[in-house]
């Protein structure tokens with residue numbers, strides 16, 4: 001990915017940045033298709049409805065698995081849906097995505113592939129952790145080289161790093177087979193830079209909030225199906241679809257909260273054993 005830098009000023013008078021993170025919508029071309037009992041178009045629409053009621057969002061980050069069927073139309077649908085929000089949406093690929101289609105289709109002014117965003121005192125660095133043909137992830141030498149270049153050349157900027165795969169274990173045995181296979185290496189690298197404040201990801205379809213040295217490590221629920229935390233085998237959770245809000249302050253501190261849709265809106269197939 002070699003997308004341009006996107007630079008803009010935050011809305012808030014105090015210079016803080018408000019980001020929304022959505023992830024893993026797993027859209028189909030057919031809007032009526034259910035994904036293990038949850039209609040991903042309907043659940044993403046409900047999340048977008050909540051974000052439309054959220055004032056002051058500077059940017060939305062979509063951390064992968066936008067499409068479940070690798071269709072052109074799923075990406076066009078995603079662009080139309082996210083384009084309803086006043087804030088721009090920046091996307092990175094997940095293991096279910098086609099980076100080629102994303103780069104070809106998500107080129108609009110409102111919804112596009114992201115690489116480096118500069119908003120106020122913060123830079124957001126977006127990594128491609130996908131490996132062709134594998135559900136697990138890897139941050140390549142090229143990605144790590146770019147990351148170090150950005151960190152060294154912008155050492156005065158608070159930094160948030162976003163990617164699809166989880167660099168630490170979730171406690172779900174089955175899911176941790178599909179982790180970022182060099183997650184420890186990535187975190188060791190990032191922890192050497194005190195301007196890096198947080199790492200955020202999708203892929204795990206559940207909330208996580210941990211620390212690695214000074215780094216805040218945050219995962220977000222999916223906007224579609226949820227995976228049951230701490231399960232040995234694949235089990236869906238009845239928790240509702242959700243998203244994350246992050247308030248990034250000029251002093252480098254972060255306030256964040258996970259929001260979920262109200263109870264009972266979406267009921268997954270409790271007997272599902274995989275996808």
Ligand SMILES: [Fe+2]
Nearest residue numbers: 024065094203
């Ligand atoms: Fe996913």
